[in-house]
Amino acid sequence: MSFPLALNQYLVRLDLTVPDSLSLDFVCELQRRHVAEFSFNNLAVVLGDDISLDLEDVSEKIVTRGLGAYCFEHNKLTFELLKALGYDVQLKLARVLNNNLERAVGRTHRVTLLTLNNEMYLIDTGFGGNGPLSPLSLSTQQEQQSGFEHYRMLPLEGGEWDVQIVKDGDYFTLYRFDFAHYSEADCSVGHFYSHRHPNAVFVNNLMVTNKELDKTRSLLNSTFNIKTESGEQNRKVGSPRVLQSILAEHFQIKLELVVAEHLFERFVQSELDDSQTRS
Known part of the structure; x- marks a missing residue:
């Protein structure tokens, strides 16, 4: 199977072998290795760098130079690889709530929805310390373990979903997404706000995360x-x-x-x- 060089380098860096058929095990291993290998950080934002979302530039920054990145870059790389491999993936945008459920915020987080064997999963390689290390199934409202943490996918009225993590024995809502159609143009809007607006969280804080199973x-x-x-x-x-x-x-x-x-x-x-x- 032939891929763009950027995606080949991604596979090599994570030491992944593509299976002969579409496999959830492969997706799980991809997500785990990605989150462990590449740091989530906003160094380019606070240093005032230009941040391109072109695939080649994203791969150069994350894979080749090992500089890490934030959600619009991490999840783009993962999405493009899964798409190139033939997986049924959809780009979605989310509102980061951090448990403030009445918070009026824009859609500044990118995620991927994967449909495989008639099941749907959330794939997120770019949410930092509270993000999951493995796909989260939308077919159950029971807690799902990922690494040493537990998550819940909660459907809401109107077709939205809350992604929750268990903190101190209770559910903490990380972000909320829906099933609307989004494009790379929508990502560009959220990305521009996230790394340029004077009130953006990433502009006003220094944030770096690395996450492994334990x-x-x-x-x-x-x-x-x-x-x-x-x-x-x-x-x-x-x-x-x-x-x-x-x-x-x-x-x-x-x-x-x-x-x-x-x-x-x-x-x-x-x-x-x-x-x-x-x-």
């Missing part, structure tokens, strides 16, 4: 967190060199010290100052 590492501004099934450990990022070291050691992102100093001043120092004031 461990999630995340950096949010001044706090570095490691989460496992047994609990969480937090530490404060005390200096630009510590920030530089965390990015290199835990996320395989190597930055010049001057860049780490810039990010520290913009996103870390103010939080540290605020926490010291409150204490």
Whole structure:
């Protein structure tokens, strides 16, 4: 089977062999390896880079250069591979709620719906620390385990669905999507807001995540967190060199010290100052 070079490189980087027939096991392994291998981060956003959604550019950034990315890039790469392999996939957009169910927000998250053997699944390789490591079935409202976390797909009136994660014994709604038709042009609108609007979350915070079956590492501004099934450990990022070291050691992102100093001043120092004031 012949693919664009960008998709061939994607398969090679994840050490995946394409099966002879369409397989849910392959999709599961693709999602797990993708999320573990490629960090979710908004470094390009906060550094003011131009972020292209062309497939070749996305592959160059994520696969070749290992820089990680955010949802519009991660899920585009996954979608295009599954589509090229012959899977029945649909592009969908979602509203990120983070449990504020009355929150008025635009559709700034991209996901993929897969239909296979008359079953439908949500595929998401680009939601960061709370995102699933495996496909989530829409055919059940029971909890579904993915890694050490549990999720629920909840249908709503009007054809919308909530994607929920179990937190502290209760359901926490991550985002809401519907079955409307969306195109790459719709993604461009959400992408433009997400990386250019002055009020966008990704413009105003430093966010980096890496997720494996038994461990999630995340950096949010001044706090570095490691989460496992047994609990969480937090530490404060005390200096630009510590920030530089965390990015290199835990996320395989190597930055010049001057860049780490810039990010520290913009996103870390103010939080540290605020926490010291409150204490």
